Amino acid sequence: xxxxxxxxxxxxxxxxxxxxxxxxxxxxxxxxxxxxxxxxxxxxxxxxxxxxxxxxxxxxxxxxxxxxxxxxxxxxxxxxxxxxxxxxxxxxxxxxxxxxxxxxxxxxxxxxxxxxxxxxxxxxxxxxxxxxxxxxxxxxxxxxxxxxxxxxxxxxxxxxxxxxxxxxxxxxxxxxxxxxxxxxxxxxxxxxxxxxxxxxxxxxxxxxxxxxxxxxxxxxxxxxxxxxxxxxxxxxxxxxxxxxxxxxxxxxxxxxxxxxxxxxxxxxxxxxxxxxxxxxxxxxxxxxxxxxxxxxxxxxxxxxxxxxxxxxxxxxxxxxxxxxxxxxxxxxxxxxxxxxxxxxxxxxxxxxxxxxxxxxxxxxxxxxxxxxxxxxxxxxxxxxxxxxxxxxxxxxxxxxxxxxxxxxxxxxxxxxxxxxxxxxxxxxxxxxxxxxxxxxxxxxxxxxxxxxxxxxxxxxxxxxxxxxxxxxxxxxxxxxxxxxxxxxxxxxxxxxxxxxxxxxxxxxxxxxxxxxxxx
Amino acid sequence: xxxxxxxxxxxxxxxxxxxxxxxxxxxxxxxxxxxxxxxxxxxxxxxxxxxxxxxxxxxxxxxxxxxxxxxxxxxxxxxxxxxxxxxxxxxxxxxxxxxxxxxxxxxxxxxxxxxxxxxxxxxxxxxxxxxxxxxxxxxxxxxxxxxxxxxxxxxxxxxxxxxxxxxxxxxxxxxxxxxxxxxxxxxxxxxxxxxxxxxxxxxxxxxxxxxxxxxxxxxxxxxxxxxxxxxxxxxxxxxxxxxxxxxxxxxxxxxxxxxxxxxxxxxxxxxxxxxxxxxxxxxxxxxxxxxxxxxxxxxxxxxxxxxxxxxxxxxxxxxxxxxxxxxxxxxx
Numbered sequence: 058x059x060x061x062x063x064x065x066x067x068x069x070x071x072x073x074x075x076x077x078x079x080x081x082x083x084x085x086x087x088x089x090x091x092x093x094x095x096x097x098x099x100x101x102x103x104x105x106x107x108x109x110x111x112x113x114x115x116x117x118x119x120x121x122x123x124x125x126x127x128x129x130x131x132x133x134x135x136x137x138x139x140x141x142x143x144x145x146x147x148x149x150x151x152x153x154x155x156x157x158x159x160x161x162x163x164x165x166x167x168x169x170x171x172x173x174x175x176x177x178x179x180x181x182x183x184x185x186x187x188x189x190x191x192x193x194x195x196x197x198x199x200x201x202x203x204x205x206x207x208x209x210x211x212x213x214x215x216x217x218x219x220x221x222x223x224x225x226x227x228x229x230x231x232x233x234x235x236x237x238x239x240x241x242x243x244x245x246x247x248x249x250x251x252x253x254x255x256x257x258x259x260x261x262x263x264x265x266x267x268x269x270x271x272x273x274x275x276x277x278x279x280x281x282x283x284x285x286x287x288x289x290x291x292x293x294x295x296x297x298x299x300x301x302x303x304x305x306x307x308x309x310x311x312x313x314x315x316x317x318x319x320x321x322x323x324x325x326x327x328x329x330x331x332x333x334x335x336x337x338x339x340x341x342x343x344x345x346x347x348x349x350x351x352x353x354x355x356x357x358x359x360x361x362x363x364x365x366x367x368x369x370x371x372x373x374x375x376x377x378x379x380x381x382x383x384x385x386x387x388x389x390x391x392x393x394x395x396x397x398x399x400x401x402x403x404x405x406x407x408x409x410x411x412x413x414x415x416x417x418x419x420x421x422x423x424x425x426x427x428x429x430x431x432x433x434x435x436x437x438x439x440x441x442x443x444x445x446x447x448x449x450x451x452x453x454x455x456x457x458x459x460x461x462x463x464x465x466x467x468x469x470x471x472x473x474x475x476x477x478x479x480x481x482x483x484x485x486x487x488x489x490x491x492x493x494x495x496x497x498x499x500x501x502x503x504x505x506x507x508x509x510x511x512x513x514x515x516x517x518x519x520x521x522x523x524x525x526x527x528x529x530x531x532x533x534x535x536x537x538x539x540x541x542x543x544x545x546x547x548x549x550x551x552x553x554x555x556x557x558x559x560x561x562x563x564x565x566x567x568x569x570x571x572x573x574x575x576x
Numbered sequence: 577x578x579x580x581x582x583x584x585x586x587x588x589x590x591x592x593x594x595x596x597x598x599x600x601x602x603x604x605x606x607x608x609x610x611x612x613x614x615x616x617x618x619x620x621x622x623x624x625x626x627x628x629x630x631x632x633x634x635x636x637x638x639x640x641x642x643x644x645x646x647x648x649x650x651x652x653x654x655x656x657x658x659x660x661x662x663x664x665x666x667x668x669x670x671x672x673x674x675x676x677x678x679x680x681x682x683x684x685x686x687x688x689x690x691x692x693x694x695x696x697x698x699x700x701x702x703x704x705x706x707x708x709x710x711x712x713x714x715x716x717x718x719x720x721x722x723x724x725x726x727x728x729x730x731x732x733x734x735x736x737x738x739x740x741x742x743x744x745x746x747x748x749x750x751x752x753x754x755x756x757x758x759x760x761x762x763x764x765x766x767x768x769x770x771x772x773x774x775x776x777x778x779x780x781x782x783x784x785x786x787x788x789x790x791x792x793x794x795x796x797x798x799x800x801x802x803x804x805x806x807x808x809x810x811x812x813x814x815x816x817x818x819x820x821x822x823x824x825x826x827x828x829x830x831x832x833x834x835x836x837x838x839x840x841x842x843x844x845x846x847x848x849x850x851x852x853x854x855x856x857x858x859x860x861x862x863x864x865x866x867x868x869x870x871x872x873x874x875x876x877x878x879x880x881x882x883x884x885x886x887x888x889x890x891x892x893x894x895x896x897x898x899x900x901x902x903x904x905x906x907x908x
Contacts, residue, residue, distance in 0.1 A: 147862075161800055161802060167802050
């Protein structure tokens with residue numbers, strides 16, 4: 058040891074080592090305490106990223122300890138004083154360091170004496186690297202505690218599983234809506250209201266995605282469906298019926314047969330064919346004209362659309378009076394109405410596709426909401442809930458209100474209040490009951506959107522082929538309702554739902570006015 | 577930075593002290609702490625009050641010290657009828673070339689080494705005759721102040737048990753004493769050795785090992801011993817802790833009437849310096865202060881009556897202070 062500076066350097070090195078070990082131990086205590094705190098927290102609050110949160114504390118604790126270690130630099134005087142005390146140097150080093158610039162009669166001798174004694178001592182021993190027994194015990198206790206908390210069943214697991222299932226359910230519902238949007242966009246049948254439909258679906262998709270729960274997401278579907286239904290033209294069925302009657306009437310005439318086929322294929326082609334027929338009126342034989350006039354007159358009588366009826370009537374009378382030009386003009390008016398029908402059908406088709414998408418979303422969300430209500434939310438994801446045996450029950454009563462349109466397409470919006478005290482197991486939570494709604498409307502033309510729903514005499518593998526311009530099979534209401542009612546009641550019988558809910562389904566069908574009762 | 581040789585040969589102080597102790601130990605059996613404290617006080621230039629029951633060798637110690645030092649030695653036996661002039665001297669009428677005039681007749685105080693035996697037997701008036709001599713190292717008789725020889729060293733003795741007809745030393749007088757050393761009763765082994773040495777046909781003859789010059793040099797050297805700031809602060813904390821209004825110790829607040837004076841701090845530091853030298857060290861350590869705290873402070877702490885009733889001594893108070901005063905390392 059050549060000088061006091063060398064002593065200080067050696068002491069500083071030893072002190073850094075000892076401090077490093079001490080701060081590492083502090084960091085370890087902090088990290089384990091953090092993990093234990095997180096383990097306690099996740100038992101009180103459902104937190105999904107618990108592992109990340111727990112692990113986060115380790116680098117943070119290490120960083121804080123490292124920063125403290127870097128910042129803390131004991132002064133040379135302190136190092137010397139501590140070395141004096143710990144090595145029994147009788148304040149030689151601290152005195153020598155303090156008076157290193159002094160030149161008193163004994164200062165040189167004192168420094169010489171201090172350096173000599175320091176040379177004989179093991180300076181690193183002044184700052185030994187040792188584990189604090191208290192800290193080690195604390196780390197062990199905290200580690201065991203945290204491990205036990207990690208291994209023991211956590212009641213929050215079921216809540217998390219339910220949340221996960223809810224999210225999956227909402228994602229699927231949102232995807233169903235997105236699929237409907239894509240389907241409408243790719244249909245190749247543009248309608249003037251496509252943009253509005255897309256906007257409604259877009260909003261519904263966003264609300265479903267952002268909803269706190271499937272039940273909240275469900276609440277956004279009904280308004281969207283109502284908005285869509287407002288886009289549908291209620292006069293379309295009448296116009297369709299008129300067009301079909303026209304096609305039936307023309308099919309019996311030689312001149313109008315091709316036009317009848319075209320109208321049956323789709324209104325747009327029918328319109329073109331009717332225009333062609335109008336341009337050929339001059340060249341028709343009197344017999345064909347008379348035959349055509351009668352067919353048009355018959356179609357006019359059957360037409361439910363007033364404009365169509367007027368145009369057909371005018372065409373018929375003009376033909377009978379030999380005014381081919383007026384007849385051609387009237388037929389061109391009919392063609393324009395067929396073009397309009399095509400647009401209305403396209404719109405209805407898009408609305409139907411959109412509602413089907415929303416209904417698909419509703420089914421998934423409703424199923425998940427029911428599972429949540431029964432305290433089985435976690436079952437939507439296989440294996441998502443590690444707490445086997447946890448179960449709960451919920452009950453509730455609901456009141457419903459509904460809206461319907463003239464097409465007999467009803468949607469319901471249910472709100473309910475229910476007991477929140479689910480019982481059983483460790484985590485089941487009861488929730489609200491469910492409500493039902495019913496819609497009613499004039500059954501002038503029966504059209505029901507029942508995707509994949511087979512009608513009597515038709516197997517599931519043999520779906521009804523889509524009609525011209527149709528997106529879903531169209532069947533008469535009377536043919537569908539019985540099977541629909543039966544299927545619904547069978548489903549309620551097979552599901553674990555309260556009897557009151559089952560009665561609600563029966564009541565719904567009875568309110569529809571059908572004479573058939575459930576078996 | 578490190579010099580090859582110190583400019584002041586402090587080892588000579590150590591050797592002097594060791595020689596003194598060795599020589600005194602030839603006559604004084606045991607009592608190592610007594611000898612060490614006495615030598616420390618001598619080297620520091622302070623006066624000593626020796627307290628002990630009769631027969632423990634107090635007077636022998638002082639007389640032996642006089643023999644080992646080639647310096648003038650006086651013994652004053654304090655009695656109730658002793659007058660101040662008997663100590664400091666007086667003016668007497670005498671003939672000088674046929675003329676009668678006053679001449680100053682110096683008292684026994686004019687010596688390097690003064691033994692004030694049974695000092696508490698003299699009246700306060702006589703005791704106070706020592707005040708100026710002990711503090712100023714001068715004597716004023718009439719209008720003339722005369723310096724005392726240097727070094728000047730008073731060793732007083734008093735008996736703590738035979739209190740009838742005695743006059744306890746006033747606080748101001750006590751504070752003049754550098755150390756108050758309690759002379760303990762010898763151990764059984766020491767008693768046997770005392771018997772062997774003093775009941776034979778010969779008594780050990782002590783030789784002189786130092787003169788006044790050596791003692792003065794040692795005193796100057798001792799004052800040069802460096803003391804670190806945090807050690808000095810510790811000494812100050814010790815002294816502060818003896819005051820009931822500053823101490824955190826219940827015993828001090830309850831039993832102490834008045835704590836040590838600043839002179840107590842001076843004594844503590846100076847004695848610590850001397851002890852460091854005697855230990856072969858060139859700096860004052862905490863241990864040095866702790867070691868000299870009892871003799872340096874015990875006569876400077878004045879206890880309440882309640883302390884006497886509870887059997888609490890100043891030594892016990894000092895022990896508690898030493899135990900509870902932190903030796904904080906330097907923080908800068």
